[in-house]
Amino acid sequence: MALNKSIKYFLAVAKHGNIKRASDELYISQPSLTAAIKKLESEMGAPLFNRLSKGVELTAYGLKFREFAQEQQEHYFALKHQFNDMQQRQFGKVKIGTGEVWWEGFVKRSVMDYQAIHPASSFHLEFGNNLSLLHHLIQGDIDLFIGHEVSDLSESCRVAFQPLFQDFEALYVSNRHPLATGITNNGVISDYPLLRVTPNHPRHQSVLLNGLPHDELLDERIIYDVDSVMASIDMLHITQAVMPYSHRAQEWLTRHDLVAIHLDDEKIGNIGIYTKQGEAKRNVDELIELLKSNADIAYANVNSL
Incomplete structure (x- = not known):
């Protein structure tokens, strides 16, 4: 044509x-x-x-x-x-969506293992937040993605979720931040700017049943929205911002001179694998088994700060 x-x-x-x-x-x-x-x-x-x-x-x-x-x-x-x-997919190409922390934690290892079994295979890697990756999955742009479970999904989103493990929300700052001395009073924390990593965008809220929620407490707070984890790390060293992020990333972020100052064990998230309903593929299923195995190995003993 x-x-x-x-x-x-x-x-x-x-x-x-x-x-x-x-x-x-x-x-x-x-x-x-x-x-x-x-x-x-x-x-x-x-x-x-x-x-x-x-x-x-x-x-x-x-x-x-x-x-x-x-x-x-x-x-x-x-x-x-x-x-x-x-x-490309007929020849075994797999299209994966993931967040950067999960890539570092166990997805990269799974891709390496899959590549060792199928050396002629190819991959497409899409990095982003939950809503953007859900949007790509629904549109057929990716085969699966690893991320947090979304509780307020629209009924039109025909996706399946396979849980892998849980995490809590931790607060990270630069190791030179005033709060890195151990002060964890919530009132003090709220006085500092908030850094949101890969924040949700209104253009992706169609996947949610009730749209994006609005937090009035943030209306007068200084907020940095950054679409990259690596750039977020840089911003924490440049500013005195506080970054909420998964406690599963503590070891990785420590290597970048960040400090976890607080753990909110009431903010529990389920991390797992999203796929489209009714679209089972042998190569995708094989990769999912590797993801499950490597997630178990990576986080077997990481339950708290």
Whole structure:
């Protein structure tokens, strides 16, 4: 399948505003391109270009047709990408979503083990937060993702969750932070800026039954939203912010000169593997077994701070 020639030709002329330059880009003769544009205008029943002494410009009809043509082009390339993705998966490609802490904890080990068993296999790795990865899973962009269980999922989200282990919410600061001396009074903690790692975005809230919650207590607090764990670590050293994050990451974050100052054992989360319902695949199932095994090994003795 090729993008309709009329659309391709039209977009080239619209981009350059010049038949000669467009014909050079398309590797066709100028008369052939001119004839193709005239035929398109005849089919549409309206002039798409005004002919000028030094080129052409879009008419009101042409501007409208350009919107249509660009949409068709985008759909075409998206479809090509989907076809390529389907072919890659037929050859064993696995598309995984994960958070950076789980990648460091046990997902990387699982990918290594899978690669050792299937040396010709390939992977696509998507890093993000729960809602963004849920969105990618529902859209079919990934086969599975590892993250926290979401309790307020929309009924339209046909996904399955396999629990692996639990975690608590800890608060991390730079080892040079005033609170690193051991002060853990909640009132004192709330006086410092809050750093939210890979925060949820409103564009992904469609996966939630009741949308994103609003915390009025945060309205007047300084907040840093950072879409990268590594950048968040840097921000903790640059500022005096406090970062809520999984207590399972304590050993890893300690190596980056962060200190866990508080553990909230009432904020318990379930971490597991999300997959789409009714889409069992042998290679995905095999990877899931490796993820379960390596998660057990990684966190067998990590239950608290």
